[in-house]
Amino acid sequence: MLETAATRDTTSSPEGEHRWTAKDLLDTDVLTRADIDLILETAEAMAEVRARPIGKVATLRGMTVVTLFYEQSTRTRASFEVAAKALGADVVNLSASGSSVEKGESLVDTVRTLEAIGADLVVMRHGRSGAPYLAARNTRAGIINGGDGTHAHPTQALLDLYTMRRRIGPLAGKKVVIVGDVRHSRVARSNIWTLLAEGADVVLCGPATLLPHTLAGIGEAGSCTVTTSLDSAIEGAHVVMALRIQKERQESGLIPSMREYITGYQVNARRLAAAAPHAFVMHPGPMNEGVEIAPDVAHGLASVVEEQVANGVAVRMAILYLLATARSI
Amino acid sequence: MKADTGTLIRGGRVIDAGTGIDGRVDILIRDGYVAGVGPNLAAEGAEIVDASRSIASAGFVDLHAHLREPGFEQKGTIASETEAALRGGFTTVCAMPNTSPPPDSATQVEALTERILRDARVRVFPIGCVTKRREGRALAELAELAAAGCVAFSDDGSPVADGRLMRHALELAAALGLPLSEHSDDPVLNANGVMHEGRISERLGLQGQPAAAEITAIARNLALCEATGGRLHIAHISTARGVELIADGKRRGLHVTCEVTPSHLFLTEDSVFGRGPSPAYDTNARVNPPLRTESDRRALLAGVNAGVIDAIATDHAPHATEDKLCEFDDAAPGISCIETALGTVMTLVARGELDLVAALRALTLGPAAAFRLEGRVPGIGSLADGAPGDVVVIDPAVRWAVDPAQFASKGKNTPLSGQELTGAVRAVVVGGRLAFERGVVHA
Amino acid sequence: MSGEPHLGPDEIGRTVRRLAHEIVENNRGTGGLVLVGLLSRGVPLATRLAAAIEEFEGTAIPVGSLDIGLYRDDVTRRKAPPSLRPSSLPGIDGATVVLVDDVLFTGRSIRAAMDALVDFGRPARVRLAVLIDRGHRELPIRPDFVGKNIPTALVQSVRVHLRELDGEDAVYVYGEEASHA
Numbered sequence: 001m002l003e004t005a006a007t008r009d010t011t012s013s014p015e016g017e018h019r020w021t022a023k024d025l026l027d028t029d030v031l032t033r034a035d036i037d038l039i040l041e042t043a044e045a046m047a048e049v050r051a052r053p054i055g056k057v058a059t060l061r062g063m064t065v066v067t068l069f070y071e072q073s074t075r076t077r078a079s080f081e082v083a084a085k086a087l088g089a090d091v092v093n094l095s096a097s098g099s100s101v102e103k104g105e106s107l108v109d110t111v112r113t114l115e116a117i118g119a120d121l122v123v124m125r126h127g128r129s130g131a132p133y134l135a136a137r138n139t140r141a142g143i144i145n146g147g148d149g150t151h152a153h154p155t156q157a158l159l160d161l162y163t164m165r166r167r168i169g170p171l172a173g174k175k176v177v178i179v180g181d182v183r184h185s186r187v188a189r190s191n192i193w194t195l196l197a198e199g200a201d202v203v204l205c206g207p208a209t210l211l212p213h214t215l216a217g218i219g220e221a222g223s224c225t226v227t228t229s230l231d232s233a234i235e236g237a238h239v240v241m242a243l244r245i246q247k248e249r250q251e252s253g254l255i256p257s258m259r260e261y262i263t264g265y266q267v268n269a270r271r272l273a274a275a276a277p278h279a280f281v282m283h284p285g286p287m288n289e290g291v292e293i294a295p296d297v298a299h300g301l302a303s304v305v306e307e308q309v310a311n312g313v314a315v316r317m318a319i320l321y322l323l324a325t326a327r328s329i
Numbered sequence: 330m331k332a333d334t335g336t337l338i339r340g341g342r343v344i345d346a347g348t349g350i351d352g353r354v355d356i357l358i359r360d361g362y363v364a365g366v367g368p369n370l371a372a373e374g375a376e377i378v379d380a381s382r383s384i385a386s387a388g389f390v391d392l393h394a395h396l397r398e399p400g401f402e403q404k405g406t407i408a409s410e411t412e413a414a415l416r417g418g419f420t421t422v423c424a425m426p427n428t429s430p431p432p433d434s435a436t437q438v439e440a441l442t443e444r445i446l447r448d449a450r451v452r453v454f455p456i457g458c459v460t461k462r463r464e465g466r467a468l469a470e471l472a473e474l475a476a477a478g479c480v481a482f483s484d485d486g487s488p489v490a491d492g493r494l495m496r497h498a499l500e501l502a503a504a505l506g507l508p509l510s511e512h513s514d515d516p517v518l519n520a521n522g523v524m525h526e527g528r529i530s531e532r533l534g535l536q537g538q539p540a541a542a543e544i545t546a547i548a549r550n551l552a553l554c555e556a557t558g559g560r561l562h563i564a565h566i567s568t569a570r571g572v573e574l575i576a577d578g579k580r581r582g583l584h585v586t587c588e589v590t591p592s593h594l595f596l597t598e599d600s601v602f603g604r605g606p607s608p609a610y611d612t613n614a615r616v617n618p619p620l621r622t623e624s625d626r627r628a629l630l631a632g633v634n635a636g637v638i639d640a641i642a643t644d645h646a647p648h649a650t651e652d653k654l655c656e657f658d659d660a661a662p663g664i665s666c667i668e669t670a671l672g673t674v675m676t677l678v679a680r681g682e683l684d685l686v687a688a689l690r691a692l693t694l695g696p697a698a699a700f701r702l703e704g705r706v707p708g709i710g711s712l713a714d715g716a717p718g719d720v721v722v723i724d725p726a727v728r729w730a731v732d733p734a735q736f737a738s739k740g741k742n743t744p745l746s747g748q749e750l751t752g753a754v755r756a757v758v759v760g761g762r763l764a765f766e767r768g769v770v771h772a
Numbered sequence: 773m774s775g776e777p778h779l780g781p782d783e784i785g786r787t788v789r790r791l792a793h794e795i796v797e798n799n800r801g802t803g804g805l806v807l808v809g810l811l812s813r814g815v816p817l818a819t820r821l822a823a824a825i826e827e828f829e830g831t832a833i834p835v836g837s838l839d840i841g842l843y844r845d846d847v848t849r850r851k852a853p854p855s856l857r858p859s860s861l862p863g864i865d866g867a868t869v870v871l872v873d874d875v876l877f878t879g880r881s882i883r884a885a886m887d888a889l890v891d892f893g894r895p896a897r898v899r900l901a902v903l904i905d906r907g908h909r910e911l912p913i914r915p916d917f918v919g920k921n922i923p924t925a926l927v928q929s930v931r932v933h934l935r936e937l938d939g940e941d942a943v944y945v946y947g948e949e950a951s952h953a
Contacts, residue, residue, distance in 0.1 A: 017854050030606045041855055045839060048858035054891050057842040087842075108654055128656035129534035130610030138654075149658075151534030186534065214528040321842075321856070 027152035042318035083316035157190035172199035180243025268294035334374035341380025346690035347711020358718035388420025388719030393642035400429025413738035420719035438477035499559030518542035563587035569628030586699035588642035612660035640696035647740020665740030675752020718761035777942035792824035836861035843884035879913030
């Protein structure tokens with residue numbers, strides 16, 4: 001199922017460098033190693049731009065980036081807006097409330113309208129899995145998936161990977177534990193694809209009712225295993241990624257109580273002691289401190305959460321840049 | 330008006346479960362009824378339909394189609410959907426009652442019958458509701474519905490979830506001699522599910538409909554069938570275990586029959602993902618019950634081949650474009666398949682997955698017997714003398730690609746767009762009259 | 773198509789040393805000099821120039837690298853640009869920045885480089901040193917220090933190979949020369 005390089009267009013420039021050719025970024029499952037490396041290298045250049053006194057360039061001047069968020073989000077939307085503006089693009093923010101979206105305009109009509117008014121790229125977040133795919137099929141504008149239902153969150157996975165590689169280099173053979181409500185996590189899914197592409201050993205951990213059934217063992221490189229024991233998962237782990245556990249899961253009977261979850265699955269200092277030396281802790285945010293992650297760990301030396309957020313702007317700049325420049329080919 | 334000189338379907342390989350015929354013979358139809366089947370029949374003045382390189386069968390009988398009228402004419406009308414049925418080789422269609430208003434009283438059935446007489450291109454039998462307004466709360470007046478001409482009862486689209494209501498319905502229907510065609514699923518287990526719960530639903534982040542929802546419902550229905558002596562017909566079966574349960578029920582002498590759709594014989598959950606590297610979230614593959622796994626599909630094929638599954642019934646469900654051009658969770662379930670049914674069946678035969686004789690039986694005699702239609706129209710679904718002059722001529726070798734824009738149905742919602750199929754309807758005779766010929770329009 | 777190089781390693785070495793002297797002479801010494809190479813091949817050239825200057829002047833000159841990908845004027849138009857890399861510049865406020873590139877052609881890269889420099893600070897002055905000038909300027913850009921002038925036809929191309937990146941030092945000219953009417 002993880003079909004990658006064979007079906008992707010890998011035209012290269014005369015210098016033999018890999019190019020980005022896709023109109024959209026909907027998930028990380030179709031990215032080749034070359035695609036991922038291109039995104040991360042470009043992100044490095046963007047990070048350098050951000051570090052300058054004037055952290056902006058005018059490269060995408062004249063382009064319009066629309067953020068179309070059907071689901072609430074402060075950090076992801078703000079991150080994209082900063083990224084687009086840092087490249088000199090014009091940004092329009094649309095949200096589900098107070099726009100024609102609420103009046104029942106269909107998604108297809110909405111994206112077609114956006115295209116007609118000049119949107120070049122649309123960053124979309126939607127509560128229904130698959131919505132960005134529908135949008136992408138029905139508009140010439142480039143669609144960047146900012147999160148769809150429980151399916152995918154490619155930009156998060158890419159900034160997570162960027163963060164990991166900056167800290168520990170290539171991930172081949174490294175053990176990465178993802179703990180929490182993996183079954184309903186779009187962050188987990190997109191991370192699984194990138195980590196497998198990198199040849200990492202992914203361990204998915206959580207209560208049985210919150211684990212996927214069919215994702216173990218997939219991928220051409222690396223490995224993906226599933227376990228309900230965090231103690232065994234965290235042993236020797238190089239990276240521990242904690243996922244947000246939502247109250248709704250308890251309300252719908254998937255976990256008996258938050259207390260039981262905390263006892264079994266909270267990422268805390270005691271458990272981290274069994275991880276590899278210099279292991280670090282990641283979280284896509286926002287954190288429920290005291291639930292999936294102990295407060296001292298959330299703000300401790302091992303936590304790279306703030307780095308993730310900072311890296312998010314650079315990675316999103318890279319993605320906007322690559323999609324925008326591919327549009328003229 | 331001149332005397333009917335008849336129609337001769339000449340030289341086809343006639344396969345008819347009703348009479349046991351399988352051979353190259355002619356079919357003669359006079360005055361709208363089968364007058365004889367045999368080699369080199371003489372028929373002066375008869376219209377000749379050349380079936381020399383074809384298969385000839387009794388016209389197909391569909392136990393399950395959604396004609397959408399009254400109430401949903403933007404999705405389909407009796408006129409458009411029976412034209413589609415005709416082109417699919419179906420000369421008899423049973424209309425499911427999830428219309429608006431639904432036929433839950435004699436008045437509604439009479440109004441529906443008027444429309445049918447006025448607009449239908451093929452024979453249409455109405456199916457009446459089990460419960461008032463299909464709400465699943467109170468039984469409809471079943472005896473009235475039967476007297477008005479309903480051939481079966483169903484709340485299709487929904488199950489009769491209340492076990493006690495289902496039990497009473499089976500008892501009453503049994504007394505009327507009519508089957509209850511039940512959409513078997515457990516709505517609580519299936520809550521919010523939009524496709525088969527399994528590998529693909531997990532991959533796509535879509536809520537799943539577990540096989541257990543259908544299996545538990547079938548088990549419940551079989552137990553009630555046994556307790557009441559009623560006639561139970563399981564609609565659109567989709568699980569391997571469901572087929573096993575029905576086989577077991579039949580072995581034990583229960584009055585149970587069942588049907589499977591051509592879509593479930595041909596496709597699996599992979600159709601939702603599509604063929605590309607990126608998921609398609611193909612809403613055209615959204616249907617209830619959902620397309621399931623390859624092992625379920627194989628069990629369904631085996632069920633048809635073994636005769637455990639009595640009928641191939643299309644569950645033809647046309648939808649308007651906007652009902653499918655939306656997010657998967659919001660898409661209306663259903664496949665417009667009455668025009669691709671025969672093509673998919675013949676392709677499965679060509680691949681060696683379906684037995685030709687068993688498949689044709691499941692399209693003709695099987696369904697007619699399941700709903701005991703021969704009591705209303707003697708010989709229906711067969712080519713016995715006196716049977717209605719409904720014949721379908723099939724070209725088993727023609728290769729064609731599905732193009733929904735060419736459908737007569739208003740519903741272009743098929744996951745088979747572009748799919749190459751082997752085998753197609755070449756001609757259809759209805760009541761002795763050549764009503765459809767591939768590539769030719771008949772009034 | 774490669775054939776004989778137009779310039780070989782010895783000539784390139786001599787040219788670099790001459791350029792280094794010219795830069796120092798023009799600047800009346802090494803004060804305030806910063807050499808900024810345009811990625812990719814401007815960078816090893818800038819490094820070599822700095823090494824040569826240090827050799828005969830005894831002073832180390834700061835060297836930086838500049839990626840102009842984000843400043844090109846054709847970015848959202850035609851060809852996809854090569855991958856971006858981070859720039860790395862020492863302080864340039866008040867400095868005499870010498871931009872260094874391998875081939876000067878239309879001048880658009882240099883325009884982009886000047887735009888980029890502005891984002892890093894405010895040099896006192898900006899000079900341009902190129903190994904090869906092949907003509908066909910599309911913008912009013914003039915080099916201050918030129919290694920070699922090689923007049924070319926538009927259909928030709930000039931490629932500089934440097935051992936740091938390409939394993940050899942050579943300048944190649946490809947393609948047919950224009951026939952003279």
